[in-house]
Amino acid sequence: MSVLVVVECADGEVKKSSLEVASYGAEVAAMLGTTATAIAVGEATTANLATLGEQGISKVLYDAEPRLKDFVNNAYTKLIATATEQEQAKIIILANSNIGAAVGSRLSVRLKASLATNVVELPKTADGQFVVRRGAFSGKAFSDVVLSGDRKIIAVKKNSTEAKHEAGKTAEVTSFSAQLTDADFADAPTQVVMQDQAGGVLLPEADLVVSGGRGMKGPENWGLIEELAKALGAATACSKPVSDVDWRPHHEHVGQTGITVSPNLYIACGISGAIQHLAGVNSSKVIVVINKDPEAPFFKAADYGIVGDVFDVLPKLTAAVKALG
């Protein structure tokens, strides 16, 4: 009996969301009186994987098969299923990412496991039940879900739990092979295209986000958003109408029908705060709203607000951030 944690890596490094997942897994293992083993996917280095000890992982399995560098649904599923059997894991924990959720759903069928995605808290085990809290109704509510059966899979929402760091602890990195064959790579991508990230910060992983709406008036004014984002080290985002008219790329669109973000800080500039927009951002820890209309609904969901013109306020904020040094 152990806990298996799926750790996603890119460019040799463990993704931030996977550090959170590793900590989560170590805590679940401690609750159950067992240890947490990780299986790494993507491009990793042994040195970086060993640092997962800081999150409480005791052992890391790594298959250096080069074709596992990019996401291949079937191959990843088989790899993790094989590791699950080897480790006799009863609980599998992944990130609720496009990779984690896609693999988790296939695994749940293959391993006959119950599955909860979009999980926001550590499980509770009372009265012999295993209960996890997950986000539902697009961020408007939570549901406490009872997972039944011998095996359970949990996909943890990004930024909903904190990655712990116990400096100096290292994990043992062991090579592992699932004996993957060509057939397992039949659904491999023929091409992978990465976006140009303004300032290099990826929106789904970002701690800080600066977002613009129709109040920005046109794509030519996005320099104001980008400069503040750059000064803060934040990612940029936008409302749906902004991406619908191609002022910004679709992958920046947040909300009920876009991506859901839960950064530590979300700064909304010239966004009215429609219910569908709020659904994608209301689990942010701190929300700042800049809008010239004091009646804009977004102020009701905000922690801090400035009633004013974005064209006047944004340069002041950028200057103030730079002055912090």
Add this chain to the structure above:
Amino acid sequence: MKFLVCISNVPDTTTKITFTPDNKEFNKAGVQFVINPWDEYALTRAIELKEAAGSGTVTVLNVGEADTEPNIRKALAIGADDAIRVNAAPQDAYFVAEQIAAIAKEGAYDVILMGKESIDYNGFQVHGMVGEMLGIPTVAPAMKLDLSGNTATLEREIEGGKEIVSVNTPFVASCQQPMCEPRIPNMRGIMTARTKPLKVVEPVGEPARTAVAEFALPAKKQGVKLIDAENAGELIKLLRNEAKVI
């Protein structure tokens, strides 16, 4: 080409979410239900691909009780040819996936399209489960889908980029923008939808593996602290010293 489009029946995006007093069930009173917005991409793209090929059929499938039929008829009005409703309350994703997999297998569908996720339970999982149950690939979430003979080329969104994936039929894909411009029903569609076949079948398979014990609403915000626009720089100090987020 036989397309199967799976639609879930969800509260309208403007719905204020509330629960029954014991927090055990979603309070449906006064709530308008719509076709899950993501599923509209799946439906429209299936119709477009059928039209482009000049042949084929588009079947819509919902797992739900009789009250979902108005939205099934709406999908028929948008342009699906026929519909199937599995007569059961959708208890969880696994249960729903079993129903979809059984129908897909029996009808030998070539392309099974879904939405990225259902906006009520936000599972992002039914498509992966169905693919695994049928032993075929799932591409989720797909931003683009083209067909040439039996080969599909898709763009799959990954964090920070996209993958180009090529798969043969049969396969499952879950759709999202900017795949197409979702269609709305026209008068002729609404008229013909009334007489298009809607078959009701009973559920199969094992019981659900998860159950909701209770719902909860997020904690309310304390109220907004306003900073004077003239003094905007003050906000940055508060974010550092008070909120401690920068």
